Amino acid sequence: MGSHTDSKDPHPTTQAGRDGLAALLSRPERAVVALDFDGTLAPIVPDPEQARAHPDAVPALAALAPKVASIAVITGRPAAVAVQHGGFAGVPGLEHLVVLGHYGAERWDAVTDTVTAPAPHPGLTAVRAELPTLLDKSGAAQGAWIEEKGRAVAVHTRRAADPEAAFEALREPLTDLATRHGLIVEPGRMVLELRPPGMDKGVALLKHVRETDAASVLYAGDDLGDLRAFAAVDELRSDGTPGLLVCSGSDEVTELTERSDLVVDGPEGVVRLLARLAAQLG
Numbered sequence: 001m002g003s004h005t006d007s008k009d010p011h012p013t014t015q016a017g018r019d020g021l022a023a024l025l026s027r028p029e030r031a032v033v034a035l036d037f038d039g040t041l042a043p044i045v046p047d048p049e050q051a052r053a054h055p056d057a058v059p060a061l062a063a064l065a066p067k068v069a070s071i072a073v074i075t076g077r078p079a080a081v082a083v084q085h086g087g088f089a090g091v092p093g094l095e096h097l098v099v100l101g102h103y104g105a106e107r108w109d110a111v112t113d114t115v116t117a118p119a120p121h122p123g124l125t126a127v128r129a130e131l132p133t134l135l136d137k138s139g140a141a142q143g144a145w146i147e148e149k150g151r152a153v154a155v156h157t158r159r160a161a162d163p164e165a166a167f168e169a170l171r172e173p174l175t176d177l178a179t180r181h182g183l184i185v186e187p188g189r190m191v192l193e194l195r196p197p198g199m200d201k202g203v204a205l206l207k208h209v210r211e212t213d214a215a216s217v218l219y220a221g222d223d224l225g226d227l228r229a230f231a232a233v234d235e236l237r238s239d240g241t242p243g244l245l246v247c248s249g250s251d252e253v254t255e256l257t258e259r260s261d262l263v264v265d266g267p268e269g270v271v272r273l274l275a276r277l278a279a280q281l282g
Contacts, residue, residue, distance in 0.1 A: 010262055010273050012244060016237060017261020020244030023216035024068075028281050030215035031068045034205055034229065035270070037075040037082050039222035040248040043267050044189065046158055048077075048147055053086040054267040056275070062093030063278035070212050073099045074201050076186070076193060076225060078150045079106040079115045089113055102151040102195070103225075104204025120151050121196035123181030128153055130177060140169035152195035163190045188223045189252050202228030202235075209236060220246035220270050223253055230259050246273065 012018045024031040035041055042051045065071045071094075075082045079101025083089055088097060088110065099108040106117040131153065135141050143160035146153060155174060160166035167190055175185045178194045186193040186200075201221070209217050209232075217236060219229050233243035247260035248270050257263055264273055 010264075010276060012261040014261045016242075017244050020216060020218065020237075020242040020261065023242035024218055024244065024277070025280060027215050028067045029069060030213070032070050032072060032209050032212050032214040032217045033064065033068055033274070033277075034072040034074055034208070034217065034219045036201070036221035036223065036226050036229075036248070037073055037077060037086065039189065039267070040220050040226075040270055041073065041086060041267055044222075048156070051085055054271050056271045057267070058087050058091055058094075060271045060274040060278065061088075061097065062091055064274050064281070065094050065096040067278065067281045068096065069214055070208070071097045072205070072208050073097070074104065074204050074208075074229065075099070075101055076103055076149070076152065076154075076188075076195070077101055079108040079117075081149075083108050098208070100204045100208065102149070103199040103201055104207065105151055105196070105199050117151070121183065123178075123183050123196070124151070124153065124194075126181045127177060127183060127194050131155070134173055134177060135170075138166075138169055138173065141166050144170065147191075149193070149195075152193050154191050154193040156191045158190040167192065186225055188225055200228040201225055202230075202232035205229045205232045206235065209241070214241065216242045216244075218244040218246060220248055220264075220273075222248035222256065222266075224255070226256060227259070230256070246270065 041057045042053045045051050079099045082099050094110045097110040108115045144155055144157045144166050157163045157166035174192050178185045183194045184197045219233050230245050237243050245260045247256045247263045249263050249265050
């Protein structure tokens with residue numbers, strides 16, 4: 001599974017992936033195309049606030065969106081931030097786009113340009129108050145920094161002197177902190193995110209596919225959090241809904257590469273895939 005392919009047309013390396021692609025191409029009006037944001041539509045950068053969608057992402061999405069039932073961007077970011085960093089608002093052709101932020105706790109619809117969301121989890125306030133002291137006490141965490149995400153808070157170690165050592169040193173104390181306040185820790189690529197339980201990319205994807213009554217699904221991601229969405233596609237496949245699993249290639253997360261039907265070369269490869277699909281659908 002998961003060998004790299006980025007030729008003129010996408011060629012999944014598994015039979016399940018080929019079936020998923022064939023189903024999408026034969027009945028695009030009942031297909032959901034779901035995508036992670038960071039590392040999939042937007043290149044990974046040291047400062048997440050500087051992340052922006054690949055310059056060809058919006059044109060490719062706008063070409064594909066009218067031909068499918070829905071395009072869903074599923075991200076841990078606040079929905080409004082993903083919309084801003086993606087440049088999704090007010091784009092002709094993107095009426096079929098939704099952004100499911102905070103793993104589906106928030107939803108932005110292109111048609112209305114509005115975000116709907118429940119109240120934030122009360123444990124986040126306590127975690128925010130305790131995090132700076134916890135980081136100060138951890139010598140290995142020097143250079144780690146806190147990202148405020150509204151309905152979650154993340155600790156990044158990519159800027160630390162030894163990013164992997166800082167990540168491992170913080171995993172246990174952050175998990176203890178999260179547990180005390182009714183939250184969970186979601187590990188990613190040099191980031192540990194503390195957020196409420198009950199929502200993940202798999203839950204968000206299953207809900208959206210079922211609401212859309214989709215007959216096929218494509219999911220593209222690059223990080224550990226995307227494994228939940230991959231598992232959701234496996235569940236849909238077992239229930240008779242074909243699916244295609246795409247990995248936005250990363251040497252940092254080999255588990256995703258091994259589970260995928262098609263591996264492309266990062267956000268540039270994802271954007272090329274979307275544009276090819278749009279062209280194949282005419």
